[in-house]
Amino acid sequence: MSIRRARTAGSRRRRLTLAGVLAASLTLLVAPLSATAATAADTGADAPAGEPTTLEVGELAPGTAFMGAGELAHGDATPDDAPQFTPYAPTDGVQGIDVSHWQGSINWTSVRNSGIQFAWMKATEGTSYRDPSFNTNYPAAHAAGVIRGTYHFALPNSSSGATQANFFASNGGAWSADNLTLPGVLDIESNPYGAQCYGLSTTQMRTWIQDFYNTYKARTGRDVVIYTSPSWWNTCTGSWSGMASQSPLWVAHWTTANSPTLPGGFSVHTVWQYTDSGSVSGVSGNVDRDQFNGSRDRLLALANNTP
Template structure:
């Protein structure tokens, strides 16, 4: 009996030790910062260093490499510059009530369709038609991974998987989301010359596929660093600039003299969407926004 009791005690102590270790590991996992859930119903993460391929969204790379450009406590919307309001969304916004979004005054939206050449946003096929039927002027965007394949290849993938265009009065041209790499080196390992070529190749193939000039989404810091402040797209592509501030106008990348769309916050809110959503505005009237959608002067 004493021997059995001793063995039982040793086993019990081992079990307790293992359980304690597992509990400690679980606590560490739960406490780890920057952890990103893969469920589509969660709001956009405010920390993004644990993003996995496919999970990028507009501004993800900017948050990682450039940091927030606005301070805590600032209003979501600048109040000194009235214009047409919009949003951009991806899987992170989960289920969206597009009728509520339109009733909240949102007139346009760009929706993530693709990333690289192997990822399609799982919510795109729901969001894209539902936005249309709610009367939101919508378009698709592609998150570029210039280190993964050529600009031509990614433009084809985008155009074939939601990034096309039709003259139906509610479809905007597609967007090339080209920003800091959320998965690694800021400029994706490309030189400024290589990056310019990549962007040109994407632009040329997208236009050949759709007849439209692709809209370029970028931040001033990334564009200046990774393209060398290139002016080669200024007369071709409408600029969508990411500059999170309450100023009356955004800072522009070198090489551009005017902005078409401005993403002014990454922590906005809109009726019909749970959690944070990027807020954007169009530089002009609704008539000019429709002209962009319909490719008219």
């Protein structure tokens, strides 16, 4: 079954609920953002708890994409024969989550006590959107002992890679050697707002990604982590091998298999997002679950930029 799942009466109700949330999210795009800005989950009783589990292309309001939204809308991260709701697969090892304003208020102490060791959170999208929960989540995760990092949702059709890398680095994407901060992530996936590859050719997309990488590296001294799915990478970059020696790979592949399928050009992954419909103590509703490919010592080495 494709990830663009058949709608049940319950899922239709969720979509109607989502429409109200998107209207509220549009307000966020034009209002000044601060640490106390309202989140989508704070806008009232009709707000969804966690990320949507069904999504169509163009359904989200600009700026409100979350990690995996494009894969959900285009069906790129789940095999066609996957169950309707992908159950947990590799819940052993070093576990993590990724979050955005869709998760609302998070109890990071409960998250850490539940065994979650790391988390990446949305900081920015495109060239103007800052996630309204970032200023709360980023220090709170650190205080709870969660190894934290940030991600940028790329919109390659809106500006250059350098422009977006600078925006990201200036609005939460910077790195600090404090033993608890991971390098930033370039979330480069299917366009949840329109055409899968953002209207770019494979050559243009490769240039855009390299441009982002070079600028982020110059700003922070770190190699940006690349989050993507095999389907998107193979289609929109032509299975490009050019980033394999530069960026750690975070692969989105929602399956019950023991290991993920990798994008063409990569031989190893650093992080695996193995489900888009997980749950964790301290987080309301659906949350993406992730597994680090290695020991906690290796995760700390990634955070500290040590061999």
